[in-house]
Amino acid sequence: MLDALFKPKSVAIIGASNNPLSIGHIVMQNLLDHNYKGPIYPVNPKSKFIKSFRAYPSVTDIPDEIDLVNISIKNTLVPYVLEECGKKGVKFAIVHTAGFKEVGAEGLRLEKEIVEIAHKHGMRIYGPNSQGVQNSDPEISVYANFTFVPMSPGNISIVAQSGGVGETLKLHLYRVGKGIRMYSSFGNEADVSMNEIIDYYGQDEETKVIMVHIETLKDPSGFLEVASRVTPKKPILALKTGRTSEGTKAVASHTGALVEQETIADAIFKKSGVLRFDTQEDMVDAAIAFSSQPVPKGDRVVIVTNTGGPAIIGVDECISAGLKLAELSSKTKDTLGKLVFKEATISNPVDVVATAGPEQYGGTVEALLKDPNINSLLLVFVTAPFVDCEGIAQKLGEIGKASKKPIVCQVITIEKWAEVIRIIRESGIPVYDFAETAARALSSMTEYGKIAQRKAPLYKEYDVNKTGTEKILSQHRGKEKFLPQDDVFKILRCYGIPTVKSMRIKKKAELDSATLKIKYPLVLKVDAEEIIHKTEVGGVSLNLKDNASLQAAFNRMAEKFEKEKPGFILQEHLEGGKEVIMGAKKNEGVQPTLMFGLGGIFVEVIKDVQFRLAPLSREDTLEMIHSIKGHPILEGVRGEKGVDIDALAEILIRLSQLATDFPEIDEMDLNPVFAFEKGKGAKVVDARLKIVRA
């Protein structure tokens, strides 16, 4: 419970100072400038007064209860004052001071020490190396933060790992006259975590939309859990920086985290319904729309304009962002036909032309809002000097206040018509500088509409032979190695994953009896733990059509790999299937990642793969399969029949179950899996499985 942090009844400032360039001074000034509603206690052993306030030599000298302290003294002094805070019964300590984990081993030690001290006293640490928190709730109005963007009430809450990014986001909102609800930039996250903060925002009734900036996910599984809980109620918009490998390195040097979390983060966002953005601007512009507009019920947008060109740009960007142009109903067309000037265009985009006044422009928007074919509206409005622009704005404002469908707007104007923008914004319709921005914001809202409507996933648990798998794995347990293919296939079969017929033989004499069980054409593979990349070393012979070629292949391999004393795998040679690849990879701190893609060069060159986190619902797997670019190949191109996608989906779910059940499974590749025609299933042709000491 973070109430004493975000709604503190009293704040002490340790390191308060009369030096206007000190953090302690700035925090105090921010609290005063924003009319913090509780008492403020400056703490400074050297000054009797800080500003007009009586200062206290120590927090223990304060006669009243303290919810929150802001600390901005030298790092090595922090443990000492925290002891005092603990004794005083302080609930939260915002540590602005830097010089902890981010500077190396000694700093890390100090960081651990201050958390221990705090916890000993039942106190929580926010930071260290942190910017602070804000809450614009007029009953509280706390700006316990040393930065400068003025705060005003709103319903967007922000949590930013980087204070600089947090400021940039707040600044953009400030520029367009949008308030915030709560703000938080948590620094080193030694104790109070980002996930707790998101959870807190999720429960805050006044928060309508949450923006998150992430550099590294300290607790990915906690994030997944919290975000999954919040997103059905309100949107979480996320910017995860370090999305390029160069960016990741920069993150690492910045925060001390070292793990490349990119793929996992993406899979976590998808699973939890978090909307991911690539740029600050796109995220904050979407947040503005979310804060005042209803979520669209579908993806069909209509564009209304009084100037042609920008509307076409709006169309381009809507389509690029995944929206569809709504078809106007004939009723709507009739209504518009009677309403607009004859030069107007009554299709989508609707061009009411520059001479349209309040009746034409406003009436058009009203008619379109009633059209059931339309889910959302993008308006382009240039303040043509020869019409009653404020009248149009008034009309749009009235409509905007009552609308159950989202409306976004580009207004092309200057100061002279500032009132136009003010009126439209006041109604809740966001006003953007560019049609593209408006289109992307609508697209994000539409995407969230789908997330908010999605059903709770049904995770089917297949009836599998876990004991059999356990038995096989136990023979290898405690080692870090690739399992022999024979064992991998057995494990797959235990989990109901179909493989080609195969058997392991040890010597040539077994070939004859084997070929009674598996029919020609055959594949012969060498099978030994030391030989991982069999194809590259000549350990695979495909399409052996008769006994002679089988014998020859066997002799060749037996000789070649004499040293390794290998076994051999004999398996069916299949043709005519489409090759796909599936995989699973163990993660630290969160469920395994599952992978799906088309085989071969599609994975290696085109990088056409999808990743999702276990567990997988049927919907997840279908979405995964449909999301690869090469998906039409699986549905059938050039008159070919489509492959058995249901079979692929089932294998993915079973694979996910297997990877989840056995934490010693580090990674699995089913490569290739042959997918046959619809109804004819799919079979694993080759597979690798690596275990680690779990």
Place this chain on the structure above:
Amino acid sequence: MLDALFKPKSVAIIGASNNPLSIGHIVMQNLLDHNYKGPIYPVNPKSKFIKSFRAYPSVTDIPDEIDLVNISIKNTLVPYVLEECGKKGVKFAIVHTAGFKEVGAEGLRLEKEIVEIAHKHGMRIYGPNSQGVQNSDPEISVYANFTFVPMSPGNISIVAQSGGVGETLKLHLYRVGKGIRMYSSFGNEADVSMNEIIDYYGQDEETKVIMVHIETLKDPSGFLEVASRVTPKKPILALKTGRTSEGTKAVASHTGALVEQETIADAIFKKSGVLRFDTQEDMVDAAIAFSSQPVPKGDRVVIVTNTGGPAIIGVDECISAGLKLAELSSKTKDTLGKLVFKEATISNPVDVVATAGPEQYGGTVEALLKDPNINSLLLVFVTAPFVDCEGIAQKLGEIGKASKKPIVCQVITIEKWAEVIRIIRESGIPVYDFAETAARALSSMTEYGKIAQRKAPLYKEYDVNKTGTEKILSQHRGKEKFLPQDDVFKILRCYGIPTVKSMRIKKKAELDSATLKIKYPLVLKVDAEEIIHKTEVGGVSLNLKDNASLQAAFNRMAEKFEKEKPGFILQEHLEGGKEVIMGAKKNEGVQPTLMFGLGGIFVEVIKDVQFRLAPLSREDTLEMIHSIKGHPILEGVRGEKGVDIDALAEILIRLSQLATDFPEIDEMDLNPVFAFEKGKGAKVVDARLKIVRA
């Protein structure tokens, strides 16, 4: 020569009015508000005075010479006043009036009429249905336009097909305090063309960068010619709307143009070195950087920041936009080591930390500018309340004024530090709200740097058998049809494009002698003009290994296609090559488009193809081949050898030569072309060629 349009010595306003909502009034007011340097003559037969000016009943009543008239009277009256203007010796007539081509056949007739009248008198029409022109040159200061964004001098010139888009662009510049040089939104382009205007801007010494908004290219080949001439001297930034098919439809309904020009436009931009943008914001933000910063000499950027997070965002966006992070030289590292605080990070991004003052931040930038490893700088600067922010700005300003390398900047601040932004901007360093924007602007400048440095293309003309080709084509001339494969192959060979060995036979008896010339395995194909999609109808037999299977295939096809009385093609069956596809397509008004891609599903599903306009230089073809996503497949993956890219490049050039030489060639597909190992060439395996009446 458009001097009398953009630098008019006198302006008459036909339709000038005292009604402040009329276009005539607004244009006159704009001229007055912006202190137009020449005389203004209102023309109005009904009012004696317009504002404080004596009005003239007709343009012919004006006693002085008139360079330019602005016309905003009823469409049907325009021909009449144009006659008068012509008699008066007016040089240019800006027709604001709508109701011409854009409203249908009657309007188109009227539009043709006014152009005829004008040309009869040696006068030029600008428009109709046009917004107007502006020129901020202080010696002229003409705002012959009815819109509202205030004009101030600058070096960015804009030509916008859509006035709404033009206003949006000007508005953004205005908001960040940037002036413009010239502006033009030309409406229906009945006479004065976009290409003329670009040419004019290109020759204007004060114009440093040109922004173009295009919906449809009326004269693509003219654009190609003009743009190719301008881009080596100054950048042309283009936004081509209608980039989605929905957008194209919207363009069509807006301007009356009907042709999908998307692929051609893209190829024209590539060939002429025009920088294409997807959004207005990206284009105008790049223009801001171009207007005041030198063009980088390479793609290595360094990021300097005093707050970590936004710099990481800058890294992500730089990398995504194709830039590289520069490695700091050891000399630079030494210099920085002595300069910055110990908490600073001396790598790329350089984090001077928030406590850095003018000496640290400015000194760092100075040191980095001297580093030969660095081509450009992206600064992130938060006005930390505890340092001398104006001092930093002063220092950056001094550096910015002298710098030979481009510097762009994100400043995170509020009004309190408005002076910081003013000082930095004054030095020419553009200030953006987001690091992403700054990164993308740098990337555009870097891209232009490559264009400005590229050599004039060398178009090699191969020695080909044009007469032979002519002879074959003449047999089919005048028809619209696909040529028989035998003829297509003969034409390809005339142009030195290698094909598989093949010959045409008519009857079974010829098989024996044919197989003496072409060795097994063979391919047999039916060959008749009526049969286009041979494979689908069973007209192709691959990999015939011996006489028996060849005879059988022949018998089967002869029976199947008895009705068509076909010929047959016998050709080598090749294996082991990588399939690629090449094509050529005739264009209206501009050279043919050449196409290159990987074969099969890569074209159909992944859409991994590149288009360029003929003629092709060797560099063009290599760039084309390298630009497909699947390019690594051609270079060799999984230990395979790469294919003979030189051979593919040569075929592309020869194909381009062929398509250019014969305008009756409507389209050609070489599909597949088999590319063999480096040094072993490539061969066309199948080809189609369609001719039209040229």
